[in-house]
Ligand SMILES: [Ca+2]
């Protein structure tokens with residue numbers, strides 16, 4: 001973000017405002033004043049924004065502090081699958097209108113410890129079916145082995161573009177920022193995914209004997225919703241020319 005303050009209608013970098021202790025005090029005092037009177041300053045643009053007369057030009061720049069109140073919902077289920085056996089998992093999303101969806105995530109984990117030695121690790125593959133979900137959201141597919149720190153696979157769908165949930169500040173218009181943080185009503189409906197097990201097993205001591213015949217899979221759906229909770233607006237006067245005000 002670039003802070004610019006105009007002095008006598010010439011641009012001056014923010015660095016120029018804080019290059020002496022006295023200037024720092026002025027800037028800190030100004031910011032304190034802005035913090036104390038946000039409602040007053042929020043009303044200022046409608047009063048003096050734009051060109052108000054020949055010889056006197058006043059511009060305003062809004063700096064908004066945005067944060068998110070998040071709510072995480074998870075459901076978890078476990079399923080035991082044989083080799084090449086499939087299972088359809090379903091996650092229904094119906095949320096209140098004032099809440100928006102940040103993202104939806106599906107993770108499938110597993111840990112194959114049925115084999116006497118290495119080399120016969122089970123694995124899992126999966127693909128989503130979002131045909132019953134509002135909005136055009138791309139399906140995902142993937143696979144992973146049932147070992148290591150990130151076993152199985154994880155799919156994540158950002159329903160609100162670039163959503164992280166982190167607070168930040170931005171220069172701009174409040175309405176535009178509220179529009180930007182929107183899920184467009186997408187993501188409601190029935191989220192489905194089909195997972196299929198691949199069981200690997202070493203030869204048994206007796207012909208026809210199966211050492212490892214199945215695996216347990218833990219399926220976790222995560223829904224992160226949010227509400228835009230705080231937008232504080234502070235305005236910096238960009239340019240004040242105190243030349244005579246001609247009407
Ligand atoms: Ca195995």
Ligand SMILES: [Ca+2]
Nearest residue numbers: 112114214215
């Ligand atoms: Ca197994």
